[in-house]
Amino acid sequence: MVTFLSGGTGTPKLLDGAAAAFSPEETTVVVNTGDDIEIGGLLVSPDIDTLLFQGGGILDRETWWGIEGDTQRTNSALSDIASAAGLPEGPQYLPDDRQTEGRTLANWRRFSGVAEFMTIGDRDRAVHITRTSLIDEGKTLSEATERLADAFGLTIDLLPMSDDPVASLVHTDEGVMHFQEYWVARRGDPAVDTVEFRGSSKAEPAPGVLEALEDTVVIGPSNPVTSIGPMLALPGVADALAQTTVVAVSPFLGDDAFSGPAGDLMEAVNAEPSTEGLATAYPFADAFVVDDGDDADFDRPTVRTDIAIDSSEDAARVIRAIDDAIEHGR
Amino acid sequence: MVTFLSGGTGTPKLLDGAAAAFSPEETTVVVNTGDDIEIGGLLVSPDIDTLLFQGGGILDRETWWGIEGDTQRTNSALSDIASAAGLPEGPQYLPDDRQTEGRTLANWRRFSGVAEFMTIGDRDRAVHITRTSLIDEGKTLSEATERLADAFGLTIDLLPMSDDPVASLVHTDEGVMHFQEYWVARRGDPAVDTVEFRGSSKAEPAPGVLEALEDTVVIGPSNPVTSIGPMLALPGVADALAQTTVVAVSPFLGDDAFSGPAGDLMEAVNAEPSTEGLATAYPFADAFVVDDGDDADFDRPTVRTDIAIDSSEDAARVIRAIDDAIEHGR
Numbered sequence: 001m002v003t004f005l006s007g008g009t010g011t012p013k014l015l016d017g018a019a020a021a022f023s024p025e026e027t028t029v030v031v032n033t034g035d036d037i038e039i040g041g042l043l044v045s046p047d048i049d050t051l052l053f054q055g056g057g058i059l060d061r062e063t064w065w066g067i068e069g070d071t072q073r074t075n076s077a078l079s080d081i082a083s084a085a086g087l088p089e090g091p092q093y094l095p096d097d098r099q100t101e102g103r104t105l106a107n108w109r110r111f112s113g114v115a116e117f118m119t120i121g122d123r124d125r126a127v128h129i130t131r132t133s134l135i136d137e138g139k140t141l142s143e144a145t146e147r148l149a150d151a152f153g154l155t156i157d158l159l160p161m162s163d164d165p166v167a168s169l170v171h172t173d174e175g176v177m178h179f180q181e182y183w184v185a186r187r188g189d190p191a192v193d194t195v196e197f198r199g200s201s202k203a204e205p206a207p208g209v210l211e212a213l214e215d216t217v218v219i220g221p222s223n224p225v226t227s228i229g230p231m232l233a234l235p236g237v238a239d240a241l242a243q244t245t246v247v248a249v250s251p252f253l254g255d256d257a258f259s260g261p262a263g264d265l266m267e268a269v270n271a272e273p274s275t276e277g278l279a280t281a282y283p284f285a286d287a288f289v290v291d292d293g294d295d296a297d298f299d300r301p302t303v304r305t306d307i308a309i310d311s312s313e314d315a316a317r318v319i320r321a322i323d324d325a326i327e328h329g330r
Numbered sequence: 331m332v333t334f335l336s337g338g339t340g341t342p343k344l345l346d347g348a349a350a351a352f353s354p355e356e357t358t359v360v361v362n363t364g365d366d367i368e369i370g371g372l373l374v375s376p377d378i379d380t381l382l383f384q385g386g387g388i389l390d391r392e393t394w395w396g397i398e399g400d401t402q403r404t405n406s407a408l409s410d411i412a413s414a415a416g417l418p419e420g421p422q423y424l425p426d427d428r429q430t431e432g433r434t435l436a437n438w439r440r441f442s443g444v445a446e447f448m449t450i451g452d453r454d455r456a457v458h459i460t461r462t463s464l465i466d467e468g469k470t471l472s473e474a475t476e477r478l479a480d481a482f483g484l485t486i487d488l489l490p491m492s493d494d495p496v497a498s499l500v501h502t503d504e505g506v507m508h509f510q511e512y513w514v515a516r517r518g519d520p521a522v523d524t525v526e527f528r529g530s531s532k533a534e535p536a537p538g539v540l541e542a543l544e545d546t547v548v549i550g551p552s553n554p555v556t557s558i559g560p561m562l563a564l565p566g567v568a569d570a571l572a573q574t575t576v577v578a579v580s581p582f583l584g585d586d587a588f589s590g591p592a593g594d595l596m597e598a599v600n601a602e603p604s605t606e607g608l609a610t611a612y613p614f615a616d617a618f619v620v621d622d623g624d625d626a627d628f629d630r631p632t633v634r635t636d637i638a639i640d641s642s643e644d645a646a647r648v649i650r651a652i653d654d655a656i657e658h659g660r
Contacts, residue, residue, distance in 0.1 A: 040459040041371030041466070073401055077456030085460070085481035094466050113463035122452050126407030129370040130415070133443035136371070136424050151415035 001215040003028040007227025008035065008047035009064045009259045010251050010309075011220025012054050015156075017315025021323040024155035028212040032222075033141070033160045034168035034197055034230030037180050040078075040113020042128040043135060044120070046180075047227070048145055048160055049127060056152030070121030082115035089115040091181040108167040108198050109178055117185050142206045159212060161231045164203035168226050169196045170265075179226050188261040192268040195225055200233035213240035218322055221251040221258055221307065224281040225265035241284040247325040248285040249318060250275045250307060254294055258308070286329030289321045301328035331545040333358045337557025338365065338377035339394045339589045340581050340639075341550025342384050345486075347645025351653040354485035358542040362552075363471070363490045364498035364527055364560030367510050370408075370443020372458040373465060374450070376510075377557070378475055378490055379457060386482030394589075400451030412445035419445040421511040438497040438528050439508055447515050472536045489542060491561045494533035498556050499526045500595075509556050518591040522598040525555055530563035543570035548652055551581040551588055551637065554611040555595035571614040577655040578615040579648060580605045580637060584624055588638070616659030619651045631658035 002022045004011055006029050018027060029051060036045045046065060053059035053067055060068040082089055092112040093099075099110050111117070120128065127148060134144035140163040149158045168179040172190035182188060222228055232238050255274045257263045263273040271277035275296035278288060287301040294304070305321040308314060332352045334341055336359050348357060359381060366375045376395060383389035383397055390398040412419055422442040423429075429440050441447070450458065457478060464474035470493040479488045498509040502520035512518060552558055562568050585604045587593045593603040601607035605626035608618060620626055622634040635651040638644060 040463050071401070071403055071452070073452035074404060074455045074459070077453040078459060081456055081460050081478070081481050084483075085477045087460075087464075087477065092467070095468055098466055098468070110466075112467050113459040114467070116459070122401070122403035123407040125404045125455075126411055129404070129408060129443040129446070130411050130417075133370050134417075136428055136440075137422070137442050137444070138425055138428070147415045147417065148411070151411050153414075 001026045001028070003030060003212040003215045003217050005030050005217065005219045005222070005228055005231055006047065006051065007032045007220075007222035008050045010222040010227075012050050012064060013309045014220045014249065014315050014318055015051075015054070016309075016312040017317070017319040020316035020319040022319070028157040028159060028208075028215070030159050030161055030209055030212055030231065032227045032230050033162060034166045034200075034226060035179055036165075037109045037111055037178060039111040039118060039120075040116060041132065042113075042125070043132045043141075044118065044128050045131065045141070045145075045160065048158065049124070051158055052127065052148055052152045052154065055149065055154035055156065055158070058152075066119070066121050067123045070123050072119055072121050074122055074125060075116050075120050078113065078116040087114050089117070091117045091178075091185045108169070109165065118180065140206075142208070157208075157212075159208050160206050161209060162203040162234055163206045164199065166200045166203050166230050166233070167198045168230055169198050171196060183261060188264065192264050195229065195265060195268055197230045197233040200230060201235065203234055205234050205236060210236055210240050213237065214244060216326055217241060217244055217246045219246065219248040219282060219285070221249045221309070223251060223257070223260050223262040223265060224271070224278065225262065225269055226260075228281070229269070238284065245326060245329050246282070246285045247287045247289060247322050247329050248278055248282045249322065250278055250288060250290045250294065250296075252278075252294075253291050253308065287325040289318065289325050301325065303328065331356045331358070333360060333542040333545045333547050335360050335547065335549045335552070335558055335561055336377065336381065337362045337550075337552035338380045340552040340557075342380050342394060343639045344550045344579065344645050344648055345381075345384070346639075346642040347647070347649045350646035350649045352649070358487040358489060358538075358545070360489050360491055360539050360542055360561065362557045362560050363492060364496045364530075364556060365509055366495075367439045367441055367508060369441040369448060369450075370446060371462065372443075372455070373462045373471075374448065374458050375461065375471070375475075375490065378488065379454070381488055382457065382478055382482045382484065385479065385484035385486065385488070388482075396449070396451050397453045400453050402449055402451050404452055404455060405446050405450050408443065408446040417444050419447070421447045421508075421515045438495065438499070448510065470536075472538070487538075487542075489538050490536050491539060492533040492564055493536045494529065496530045496533050496560050496563070497528045498560055499528050501526060513591060518594065522594050525559065525595060525598055527560045527563040530560060531565070533564055535564050535566060540566055540570050543567065544574055546656055547571060547574055547576045549576065549578040549612060549615070551579045551639070553581060553587070553590045553592040553595060554601070554608065555592065555599055556590075558611070559599070568614065575656060575659050576612070576615045577617045577619060577652050577659055578608055578612045579652065580608055580618060580620040580624065580626075582608075582624075583621050583638065617655040619648065619655050631655065633658065
């Protein structure tokens with residue numbers, strides 16, 4: 001049994017090769033939900049969606065989000081209408097008094113759907129509608145995710161990190177903004193001061209998460225701050241990780257992050273924006289997998305390989321290195 | 331200045347010929363919102379939408395709802411997901427405790443979006459998202475409608491009957507159901523006992539509605555019960571109509587309704603399911619326009635013409651009859 005902690009790009013890429021060492025039936029993936037937002041009344045869970053679409057064989061592998069070949073008729077029409085009506089475009093938070101009413105899941109992360117600043121495909125949207133309506137019917141995010149995972153034929157066990165709202169907010173020199181505004185709408189431009197996981201101290205890990213952390217845990221090459229950080233901020237998670245074998249894969253090649261804003265964000269949490277920073281970000285890690293061209297020095301066991309993942313063969317190579325590191329880390 | 335009261339099919343068809351007697355700039359249309367529902371988090375206003383799409387020149391004129399040539403990618407995907415996940419299809423009301431929370435507009439008419447029982451097109455959906463988000467931003471339905479009417483380039487003044495929730499509920503031998511379940515999902519099959527406009531006694535006419543009813547009023551050939559009935563149930567509307575000139579166009583050719591379930595519904599409110607019943611339904615009407623093949627007898631002025639509307643020429647003919655009837659009714 002193995003449990004992966006995943007964000008939306010690095011770890012999903014790694015999971016393409018997971019079968020090289022781990023049976024899908026014995027694999028659990030705990031997924032970040034700090035990126036989740038409600039937009040136009042729909043709960044969008046970008047990292048869960050990537051894993052659903054990957055597991056269902058319909059992921060757009062150019063972008064690592066959305067459904068391959070999906071149309072964007074509704075999203076385009078939203079821009080057209082906003083433009084014709086003279087309505088503003090870009091992210092628009094709902095008023096404070098509407099952030100939390102109705103669905104507690106919407107806490108601090110509710111956006112207007114006017115001009116829809118995220119590109120949501122038409123089939124993609126059906127997933128968000130189904131998820132949101134299942135929650136409105138009284139189910140939890142975990143339960144909704146389980147139904148969707150069934151629908152997409154997933155063989156791994158997919159768990160959201162929490163059924164409670166956690167919002168990854170980025171404090172920048174241009175103000176506080178949700179991670180999705182910072183990354184999708186502003187392309188990571190504003191200078192980051194700190195990152196806050198609002199709601200995390202009151203949120204509970206979702207059913208099954210703490211149990212899954214009793215198995216060997218692999219932290220994939222995801223952004224340590226905004227992909228893995230929200231999980232670590234949940235009550236009980238860091239303690240659970242301290243008590244099991246944890247292997248972390250570097251999301252850096254030297255000072256360069258493979259994807260996303262990991263570098264800038266590491267600095268914001270006072271960690272080195274490079275492989276060295278992993279030791280700070282993951283004090284509970286028992287071993288690391290780093291690139292064989294990386295000269296980072298650790299006081300913990302390290303397995304080196306080419307960690308660039310551009311194919312399932314690459315992913316399988318890194319998975320085998322993880323399997324070695326698990327042996328070293330025990 | 332003239333004000334039309336409209337549902338979603340008969341009166342919009344009539345409005346195609348309105349320019350034969352009335353300038354669009356001097357025309358107000360007050361629209362039924364008793365059919366409105368919230369589905370999958372979106373406020374859908376079917377009758378308003380028909381008038382928006384008609385005014386914008388994009389209405390599907392085969393069905394008189396939706397946008398011509400629209401795709402239904404999201405709607406189809408919702409069925410596919412529900413089927414793959416083993417989720418139920420058909421209308422599914424949200425639980426009682428979720429009917430009113432969050433948005434007061436959602437009162438008593440909230441459906442799950444799972445398997446989406448109404449066919450909502452992809453561009454059509456963008457209208458619902460924009461409307462719902464404008465309301466979530468703090469605007470009223472009237473304000474949202476005004477923005478959408480601007481976006482679609484409408485020249486008439488389009489007013490929802492109320493900014494408050496009114497739900498047309500049909501009490502049948504198979505239980506109480508929203509009009510949309512009765513008509514869209516069940517094709518008008520269940521035997522109707524009574525019709526209730528839940529919320530109407532507490533709802534206010536939308537800004538501008540009572541003022542618009544000071545002008546000459548035309549009640550188009552819409553369903554007297556579920557299209558016009560919700561308006562008449564609003565405080566002040568019947569009184570306002572009693573004080574102005576009102577001309578009503580029959581939605582019946584003898585005992586046959588032109589469209590929709592008008593016949594069955596008239597019986598449910600103890601009115602004759604034919605032109606004669608109009609006198610009962612519209613006691614404030616000063617004159618009627620009925621078909622020249624109709625032998626209904628009225629104690630009020632009547633103008634007869636061929637009232638079947640299959641083209642804008644037909645509509646213009648009926649509009650000219652209305653103009654005559656206004657003269658007779660004064």
